[in-house]
Amino acid sequence: MPSSHVLAVDLGGTKSAWAVVDASGSIIERGREPAWRDYKGAAARVAGLAGGAAGVGVIVPGIYDTESGRAWAPNLWGMDEVPLRAELEDRLGRAITIDSDRSGYVLGEQWLGAARGLRDVVFVAIGTGIGAGILAGGRLIRGAHGIAGAVGWSALTCEWKDSYARTGCWESESAGPALERGAALDQAAEYTAMGVANLISTLNPAMVVLGGGVLQSEFPWTEEIRCRAARWAQPLAFARTRIERTTLGADAGLFGAARLALLACGIHTESEGIDVG
Known part of the structure; x- marks a missing residue:
């Protein structure tokens, strides 16, 4: 080699x-x-x-x-x-x-994908779990102990469910296992839009890239999230943030x-x- x-x-x-x-x-x-x-x-x-x-x-x-x-x-x-x-x-x-x-997701997408060359990017991955890779000012954000971006644990409702103790609220409601258990796509899309809106309002990225196995399905996730997140996000930040599907899959x-x-x-x-x- x-x-x-x-x-x-x-x-x-x-x-x-x-x-x-x-x-x-x-x-x-x-x-x-x-x-x-x-x-x-x-x-x-x-x-x-x-x-x-x-x-x-x-x-x-x-x-x-x-x-x-x-x-x-x-x-x-x-x-x-x-x-x-x-x-x-x-x-x-x-x-x-x-x-x-x-x-890995955000570094790959910023190198060769939809966010190529951008310095402020969030990659939201929804598959078996939910996580977000974050680049802020060209710096990879990990946090003090490597936990930054564990957004599956985002609290998106005040109604507690025991399942949240293992995977967090957003992940429990919208990740692959939830959909396999019969969670409604409409509700999963709303939770995901809320999570994306929170990331836009908090981090003010140039782009949010959507990826992971769940978001590769035939359901129009990208369009639904764009529409729904507009209601929840800080309006100036949302207007300046592109929401795109991964080009690297x-x-x-x-x-x-x-x-x-x-x-x-x-x-x-x-x-x-x-x-x-």
Whole structure:
């Protein structure tokens, strides 16, 4: 494998995807497998794929603390944190770049997708869970402990349900599992519009990108959210924010993971000037 190529891995809640990517964003090789439900098994599989890659970038669903190297991914590995970085580095024998999937989504979309070149972007991903990747002034926002963007926990109603204790209000009402249980699309769209409106009012982004498995369905999510969010958002902020569907689709996270690895290796990519911390 050429030294300018990196391995990108998206450890999703329903599938695991990987790709070998170069500095231009071209995918050299790729694969998709059922979700790796054991973190040690996931680490072993990543190590087996790494080969001679210049770097390895991995994104995980849930919370990843860049200081401790521990991941909290309840939709994948249960409610306990796992020492993901230590396990991966032990297997690979070298440093590795890991971040949350929402960070990967926004970095990928800002590099090669709908938000290319923008410095203030929010990527809202709705699939098995709900999260938001945030770029503010060109800086990736993680918060003090890697939890920023866990917007599935947004409180969007004063009516408490026990299901909110595990996944949060927005996620419980609008994510894939809720729709599989028979949640009404109209209600899910309203909750999502409220969540997007809150992000627009709080962060004043140039663009909100909508992605994730749920938003790739035939239901006109983008149009519904644009219409409904207008009622809830700060009007000046809303008027200046574009709401667009991802142009990278399910690959947004892979491109983000690749970009993290390329940046960590010092390999130049287009659309630089982003601070990933």
